[in-house]
Amino acid sequence: MSRKLFGTDGVRGTANIFPMTVEMAVMIGAAAGRYFRNEHGGVHRVVIGKDTRLSGYMFENALTAGLTSTGMNVLLLGPVPTPAVGLLTPSMRADLGIMISASHNPADDNGIKFFGPDGFKLSDDAEAEIEALIEEGVRPADAGNIGRAQRIDDGRFRYQERVKGSFPTGMRLDGMKIVIDCANGAAYRAAPEVLWELGAEVIAVGVTPNGKNINDNCGSTKPQSAAETVVAHGADLGICLDGDADRVIIIDETGKVADGDQIMALMAARWAEEDRLAKGTLVATVMSNLGLERFLQGRGLNLVRTGVGDRYVVESMRKNGFNLGGEQSGHIVMTDYATTGDGLMAGLQFLAEMVRTNSKASELTQSFEPVPQLLKNVRFETGQTPLEVAAVKASIAEAEAQLTGKGRLLIRKSGTEPLIRVMAECEDEGLLEQVVDGIVAEIASSAA
Structure with missing residues (x-):
């Protein structure tokens, strides 16, 4: 069953532009609610978390409206990391978990990620079935069976205790100075508190979210500021999270970044x-x-x-x-x-x-010597299919021939942004740049 709305990590796009509109969020919520009500009997619950984007307020309300219209009871966690939703969905015996976040994307974007009752992300097939329900139209619950919504105040603290439980029993971080960059995102409270409770001296950056500065020159995709902070403060380590705190980049004491x-x-x-x-x-x-x-x-x-x-x-x-x-x-x-x-x-x-x-x-951050790798992104307009252009296909075929026995080439469309990602690995860095730049130029020309 095909999927049109869902990418590699839920539904994602620019707020107030299809598919990330209030109207669509209501329909997505209703379809997800109907799907899980059909799957599971008894009391029906869904937990919803979000990051710190301004649009999170409207999507939280829109999803709540759609879900309650089909009889789901909604538990609102507020700003929490994505893994907190994965944890709390089974812990709170919910049928469904939803995280409102566009992860590492800019503040104007947002997304909707789904977790099943076991706390794991939904399969492609389940997402396709939810899409089918959206297209068919969802029958709402009877008036007497409409769901309720309530705020859950301790979700973040439950998550923090689980995180600390993954750290070796009895071990402490006393004497360690740690820079934590929370990307002005979902972990802006949880991450510094966990590190402090384990005994570290914490230097927190990216912890002043205003709805518009998530991932803005900070976090795992922009670690330069955190690296400078590590060096300036003589810290032992830097930890950079992204907007919803499901990814991490490590910075050593010299300011060098490890992926x-x-x-x-x-x-x-x-x-x-x-x-x-x-x-x-x-x-x-x-x-x-x-x-x-x-x-x-x-x-x-x-x-x-x-x-x-x-x-x-x-x-x-x-x-x-x-x-x-x-x-x-x-x-x-x-x-x-x-x-x-x-x-x-x-x-x-x-x-x-x-x-x-x-x-x-x-x-500890240099376990192996990386093979030279070059990744470049080419943006294209919605509706364009640059990888189907004959000149682009020819450029890719030529690059593959040049790399045979010397390296590898990977071309793919991003599942979260309108980008073509061109990546190659090769010991010969001159050849590496030549093949990547050639393909990028052809894609850019076809998308112009």
């Missing part, structure tokens, strides 16, 4: 030593660096690659019984602790290794 591949390499090696890495396997996407794959192979460990999107990483993990996976962008999924990527939990795992080994961050 998700380096974090996963460290964790996989350590978990394997402790016989905790299920089936000796790490799950990552096609975007992860070839150096990570070589690092794992050198230790007798396996790498399973999936399509881009943490949901596909999790689907592979659940299907095959793996317990560690993630993305180069910083989604780190540990199903022993959480149902989705959790930037704060991953940051604590890194801190635990620093404490255990009495090592500096710089000694």
